[in-house]
Amino acid sequence: MPLLELNQVCKRFGDAAVLHDVNLAVEEGEFVAIIGYSGSGKTTLVSILAGLLAPDSGTARFDGCPISGPGPERGLVFQNYSLLPWLTVEENVALAVDQLHPDWSAGERSACTDRYVSMVHLTAARDKRPAELSGGMRQRVSVARTLAMNPRVLLLDEPLSALDALTRATLQDEIARLRREQNQTVVLITNDPDEALLLADRVIPLTRGPGATLGPGIPIPLPHPRDRRTLPHDPAFQRLRREVIASLLSLGSRATPTLTRDLILPDLEPEDLGRPRSWSSRSGPLRRQERRTVTLSTPADAE
Amino acid sequence: MSSTSLPVTATPGSPASASHPFRAGFQRWFSRLDWFVLPLAGAVAVLALWYLSSATWAKDLPNPTRTWIASKPYIVEPFAKRGELDQGILRFTWLSLILVAKGYAIALVVGTPLGFLLGISPLFTRALDPIIQVLRPVSPLAWLPLGMILFGGWKGANVSELAALFTIALCAMWPTVLNTAVGVRAIPQDYMNVARVLKLSRWKTLTKVMIPATLPYMFTGFRLSLGIAWLVIVAAEMLTGRPGIGGFLWQQYNALIYEQIILCILTIGLVGFVLDRLMSVVERRFRSV
Numbered sequence A: 001m002p003l004l005e006l007n008q009v010c011k012r013f014g015d016a017a018v019l020h021d022v023n024l025a026v027e028e029g030e031f032v033a034i035i036g037y038s039g040s041g042k043t044t045l046v047s048i049l050a051g052l053l054a055p056d057s058g059t060a061r062f063d064g065c066p067i068s069g070p071g072p073e074r075g076l077v078f079q080n081y082s083l084l085p086w087l088t089v090e091e092n093v094a095l096a097v098d099q100l101h102p103d104w105s106a107g108e109r110s111a112c113t114d115r116y117v118s119m120v121h122l123t124a125a126r127d128k129r130p131a132e133l134s135g136g137m138r139q140r141v142s143v144a145r146t147l148a149m150n151p152r153v154l155l156l157d158e159p160l161s162a163l164d165a166l167t168r169a170t171l172q173d174e175i176a177r178l179r180r181e182q183n184q185t186v187v188l189i190t191n192d193p194d195e196a197l198l199l200a201d202r203v204i205p206l207t208r209g210p211g212a213t214l215g216p217g218i219p220i221p222l223p224h225p226r227d228r229r230t231l232p233h234d235p236a237f238q239r240l241r242r243e244v245i246a247s248l249l250s251l252g253s254r255a256t257p258t259l260t261r262d263l264i265l266p267d268l269e270p271e272d273l274g275r276p277r278s279w280s281s282r283s284g285p286l287r288r289q290e291r292r293t294v295t296l297s298t299p300a301d302a303e
Numbered sequence B: 001m002s003s004t005s006l007p008v009t010a011t012p013g014s015p016a017s018a019s020h021p022f023r024a025g026f027q028r029w030f031s032r033l034d035w036f037v038l039p040l041a042g043a044v045a046v047l048a049l050w051y052l053s054s055a056t057w058a059k060d061l062p063n064p065t066r067t068w069i070a071s072k073p074y075i076v077e078p079f080a081k082r083g084e085l086d087q088g089i090l091r092f093t094w095l096s097l098i099l100v101a102k103g104y105a106i107a108l109v110v111g112t113p114l115g116f117l118l119g120i121s122p123l124f125t126r127a128l129d130p131i132i133q134v135l136r137p138v139s140p141l142a143w144l145p146l147g148m149i150l151f152g153g154w155k156g157a158n159v160s161e162l163a164a165l166f167t168i169a170l171c172a173m174w175p176t177v178l179n180t181a182v183g184v185r186a187i188p189q190d191y192m193n194v195a196r197v198l199k200l201s202r203w204k205t206l207t208k209v210m211i212p213a214t215l216p217y218m219f220t221g222f223r224l225s226l227g228i229a230w231l232v233i234v235a236a237e238m239l240t241g242r243p244g245i246g247g248f249l250w251q252q253y254n255a256l257i258y259e260q261i262i263l264c265i266l267t268i269g270l271v272g273f274v275l276d277r278l279m280s281v282v283e284r285r286f287r288s289v
């Protein structure tokens, strides 16, 4: 039985259909990356998994039971960190620890908080408030807070998109390490194919919205741990990367935006002087009538 | 500047003009003028207007010199007590401040939870919003008699004090109520989502998420409320005849002694100004968190 399961899930906001017929099954211990364009409904999808949003139709299940609301067993790392700005790093993490272990003594709880803070290498910044931290540090606090909930599945909503390439690489390695050491089930939302290939066991493309749906998953049978320096030279990696990108592009083309409009050329004199004309029946500039219809679209079948 | 032929975009504060020694000196002088000389000029102009008025069309208005001579005992001995309604100016101010503090405390204790309820519950808002909008513009002068009637039957109670507190609390409450409600509605959904994912209890959601997120709005409300509470005190003391800065003003007027009225007005204004400054310091502290 899959740990996390979506069955024919549809979600719309007002008139706009965001998700249509989404099916997903995540096994225990699996690392799934969902990759999609910006605005295609990735956050909506992960909010449904977390229980923050209810699907309009279809079912969302966790461990066999319908998801009726959020809970600490499905730890969500928010796209925009969502740290509480009036609490320090330590207090933000402690919020989760205190919540999960109300029966522990104060000493045990603060030791546990310290462990999670040091796990993301923020011990030196434990008494700072989020406003005093860099983007990467904030993201790490957010990860530590979520890990402190000891979730059975970790939902990461584009945790690294807002960071620079170097910080991103460091945090990717940390996520890979956490996952190796704890055999954590992870659903990673991302817009970066390389990140997905570096971390995941399976990559699932999300089609372009509106009415986005999940395409067929692509298993990534590369062995862990994966080395980011040698991986790009691995022929298997290169083949998988082509496959993921091709899948994204072909799925994207289904809903390629086309723009059709009438093109009216500017009303310019002189006219074609070589043309025979009758002086008696001239009815205005000739070019005005030259109306053309053009269709603009992005080339989607390019490999 | 030679900007007659070409459109130049230099401003007076640009480095090119500031580097000119004469201009730099002028600017320094001008900035001193800004914070010292100009306010002084304003005060002198008002004084002159006051002199002129008391000499020409407002014969009953004592001129500044007479006002100063008559007010001097109250200023030089600010804490003297010569009689119930003849005390030093700071002693009167102190009495008024105590009354304001009590009424203000009631306004906050009642207004903050009410604002929270309004912010949380749309039902509550729909039920109470019309009545709040109607009661909000009612003047303290109208509430005071009602307070006298309400507490008039209480045996052994200081009716005038209760009525004054009732008036101050009722008039000063609204900014706190409305700002708190706006603040609660403005709590980012993200923070509430954090509380939901962590499954925080209602109490913890309130104390750890909602109240801290609303504090800046609440303090804006508190500052405005304090201003109104101070505004109301004078009216309340006038009508009840309680000793205090407003009561003193009214009593002097009724006794046809006009010399101290301006003193009272200035004191009321100064105290209100200081209170507002103090509150905005507190407010800024909470906004920066």
Ligand SMILES: Nc1ncnc2c1ncn2[C@@H]1O[C@H](COP(=O)(O)OP(=O)(O)OP(=O)(O)O)[C@@H](O)[C@H]1O
Pocket (backbone or CB within 6 Å): A013, A018, A036, A037, A038, A039, A040, A041, A042, A043, A044, A045, A079, A158, A191, A209
């Ligand atoms: N609360 C909402 N109300 C109305 N429309 C919404 C709401 N949330 C999302 N949408 C719409 O749903 C679509 C998908 O939004 P979503 O946030 O899921 O995209 P995303 O894939 O996470 O984008 P990004 O990569 O930029 O984070 C967007 O078109 C957005 O306008």
Ligand SMILES: [Mg+2]
Pocket (backbone or CB within 6 Å): A042, A043, A044, A079, A157, A158
């Ligand atoms: Mg998103």
